[in-house]
Amino acid sequence: MRFAKSVQVGLLSAVAIGIVGLTVPVGAQTSDAASEGMALFEAQCSICHATAKNQPSMLAPNLFGVVGRKAGSAEGFAYSAALKDSSEVWSTETLNTFLTAPSTVIPGTRMTVAVPDDEHRAEIIAYLATLR
């Protein structure tokens, strides 16, 4: 089961970011949503996004404290005009809509990695909510 999930995550991330052979950290010792989400995040998002407090943004804005903050407001990151000028405030609901289809919600955003699977999206958002 755990193996099957890792393979699935590996395939998803390979498709999402075009890197084959990325190792998937299986850090989920417990089965709660946030730990599942952390493993998914590490596989699909962490190549671009930092998450630790005060860590500089990398290819993408640092997501520490993302739930509750205005879109396009991480210190020191050069956002697209689309995201910067958006009036979106990130909550579990707005993140859910955004991550289903980022460019549909905010046309022109450079964030193009969608999470179409409802369960995976919920787990990733549960993990994002712990980043505070």
Ligand code: HEC
């Ligand atoms: C290929 C690099 C890349 C990957 C992989 C990636 N992102 Fe992003 N993400 C970006 C970029 C670049 C932006 C800023 C977009 C802009 O300025 O329009 C962004 C923006 C965001 C934002 C808005 C942040 C803010 O400060 O307003 C969220 C939330 C987000 N990404 C979540 C995710 C999640 C969750 C994943 C994994 C499923 C992910 N991203 C994977 C590049 C990436």
